[in-house]
Amino acid sequence: MEYDVEELEELKRKLNITIPEEEVTRRVNDAYRKLNQEMKMPGFRPGKIPQKVLEKQVPMQSFGQLFQDLMQEYYEEALHKTGLRPTGQPEIDHTGLQDIKKNEPLKFSVILDIKPELKIKNYKGLKFKKKEAVVSDKEFEETLEKVLSRHGSLELMPADHAAEKWDILKIDFQGFVEDQPMENEKADDFELRIGEKKMLDGFEDQLIGHKAGEEFEIKVILPPNWNKKTQRISFPIPGADEEQADDRATFKIKLKEVKQLSLPELTAEIAKREGFDTVDELRRAIKVDLQNHKDQQEELKIKEDIFNRLVKEFDTMPPESVIEREIKFMIEGMKYQIAQSGMKLEDSGFEPEKAEKEWREKAIFNTKGYMALESIAQAENIHVTQQDMEGEYELLAKQTNQKVEDIQKRIMSNPDSLNQTTTKILGQKTMNFIYSNCEFEFYKEEPPKE
Amino acid sequence: MDIYQVIDKPLVTEKGTTMLSDGNWVTFKVNMDANKIQIREAVQKIFNVSVLRVNTQIVRGTRRRFGRTTGHTKAWKKAMVQLKEGDKIEIFEGV
Numbered sequence: 001m002e003y004d005v006e007e008l009e010e011l012k013r014k015l016n017i018t019i020p021e022e023e024v025t026r027r028v029n030d031a032y033r034k035l036n037q038e039m040k041m042p043g044f045r046p047g048k049i050p051q052k053v054l055e056k057q058v059p060m061q062s063f064g065q066l067f068q069d070l071m072q073e074y075y076e077e078a079l080h081k082t083g084l085r086p087t088g089q090p091e092i093d094h095t096g097l098q099d100i101k102k103n104e105p106l107k108f109s110v111i112l113d114i115k116p117e118l119k120i121k122n123y124k125g126l127k128f129k130k131k132e133a134v135v136s137d138k139e140f141e142e143t144l145e146k147v148l149s150r151h152g153s154l155e156l157m158p159a160d161h162a163a164e165k166w167d168i169l170k171i172d173f174q175g176f177v178e179d180q181p182m183e184n185e186k187a188d189d190f191e192l193r194i195g196e197k198k199m200l201d202g203f204e205d206q207l208i209g210h211k212a213g214e215e216f217e218i219k220v221i222l223p224p225n226w227n228k229k230t231q232r233i234s235f236p237i238p239g240a241d242e243e244q245a246d247d248r249a250t251f252k253i254k255l256k257e258v259k260q261l262s263l264p265e266l267t268a269e270i271a272k273r274e275g276f277d278t279v280d281e282l283r284r285a286i287k288v289d290l291q292n293h294k295d296q297q298e299e300l301k302i303k304e305d306i307f308n309r310l311v312k313e314f315d316t317m318p319p320e321s322v323i324e325r326e327i328k329f330m331i332e333g334m335k336y337q338i339a340q341s342g343m344k345l346e347d348s349g350f351e352p353e354k355a356e357k358e359w360r361e362k363a364i365f366n367t368k369g370y371m372a373l374e375s376i377a378q379a380e381n382i383h384v385t386q387q388d389m390e391g392e393y394e395l396l397a398k399q400t401n402q403k404v405e406d407i408q409k410r411i412m413s414n415p416d417s418l419n420q421t422t423t424k425i426l427g428q429k430t431m432n433f434i435y436s437n438c439e440f441e442f443y444k445e446e447p448p449k450e
Numbered sequence: 451m452d453i454y455q456v457i458d459k460p461l462v463t464e465k466g467t468t469m470l471s472d473g474n475w476v477t478f479k480v481n482m483d484a485n486k487i488q489i490r491e492a493v494q495k496i497f498n499v500s501v502l503r504v505n506t507q508i509v510r511g512t513r514r515r516f517g518r519t520t521g522h523t524k525a526w527k528k529a530m531v532q533l534k535e536g537d538k539i540e541i542f543e544g545v
Binding site for chain 2: 043044045048049050052053
């Protein structure tokens with residue numbers, strides 16, 4: 001086999017491959033022999049048609065699949081020999097097929113995008129400052145309080161008690177914008193706890209000081225995007241920050257009851273109800289929980305830093321085909337999320353064309369990171385195993401409340417998303433590898449000022 | 451007999467192709483009433499080749515049964531014509 005490589009662009013190569021004459025002839029003869037067995041022709045017994053006669057009847061050009069396979073095979077061999085690592089779909093030039101002859105070598109060329117060389121050298125022993133997570137007493141107390149509040153009892157406060165922070169209020173409310181009642185911003189007998197910040201910013205604070213039985217109005221600045229249904233979706237919506245003035249809403253409120261939660265003492269009984277034997281054990285469990293949570297957050301933060309650093313060091317522009325695939329994947333994911341949340345695509349305000357432009361930057365960023373991770377995985381011999389895939393399916397199934405088989409089917413049926421999933425797992429594995437090879441400089445968390 | 455009435459159609463068969471490669475023989479289905487001389491003339495004129503020999507054979511009709519009625523297919527005349535070395539008829543060259 002003969003081949004040569006032309007360098008078209010930094011990450012674009014043209015492979016010229018020549019398949020030798022004998023190989024072509026052999027393949028063609030094989031194909032005719034096979035065809036002979038299957039074909040019926042008057043005057044000839046099956047399988048006994050002279051090849052010369054057959055060649056006139058069935059021209060060689062009709063063996064498209066044969067040549068496709070042959071080219072694929074030689075293309076892969078050439079890849080193996082040259083050590084090129086392709087990414088995206090290769091473009092195979094078929095023009096040579098038109099005037100193919102049995103006794104001539106077949107020449108064809110392939111244009112392909114290749115993965116960049118591993119340029120990131122120092123991915124081992126990266127130095128990061130790692131915050132040594134310390135669970136402060138305050139955090140601990142807060143969590144403990146939450147646990148206790150599950151066992152607390154509510155006490156109705158007398159009518160002259162003015163609402164304070166942490167009080168539990170029962171209210172009726174109705175929101176108005178420009179004197180028009182707002183949809184979805186109305187409730188009767190609504191219970192809220194001041195200080196939990198579940199309502200709009202400033203809503204809860206303005207309730208402080210009022211007494212049960214009072215009726216009054218408060219004004220609240222609405223967050224941008226308040227009336228868009230897409231709030232339920234975690235992606236930023238392209239074009240979301242356009243034309244959003246500060247909307248002020250007026251809420252009419254009727255305060256019905258003020259209650260206070262009285263916390264019980266932490267006793268062995270409560271510990272038991274929470275599933276622990278002693279009070280100390282409960283305390284320890286809460287502490288460990290908080291600690292883990294903090295450690296995890298810190299780990300995530302560092303991993304993000306690693307990713308950013310990789311992207312920074314990786315200054316090669318990813319090939320266009322890969323970027324496009326990433327954008328497509330992002331859009332597909334978005335559509336899927338919209339569908340999952342039970343909305344129609346038209347209602348969500350999501351415009352794929354807009355997204356294509358606005359997400360481009362992000363897609364380039366992501367692809368750079370993935371490619372960097374991939375090249376490291378290559379260098380470190382990290383691979384995705386069947387077990388990893390199964391683990392991922394299970395995780396996805398748990399997250400989306402679907403059956404594992406359904407998830408598997410959905411991913412397997414689409415080669416693009418399968419590819420994406422393996423890339424993702426590979427990325428995670430590589431990331432873990434880098435993380436475990438980092439050098440950390442520990443520092444103590446400063447106690448939160450207040 | 452007009453020469454265009456002599457030859458009915460060329461025969462392309464397994465045996466025919468073997469004969470073609472062995473001794474440059476071509477085979478035809480011809481008019482029952484045509485004789486070897488007429489066949490020679492017809493082949494030479496129509497295909498512009500020179501003929502060395504003509505062999506003929508009457509292929510008997512084979513018995514056929516259709517339900518309870520019996521009968522037979524028509525008998526026909528086969529002609530095997532040997533061409534001069536180097537001469538050829540395009541329609542026999544791999545059909």
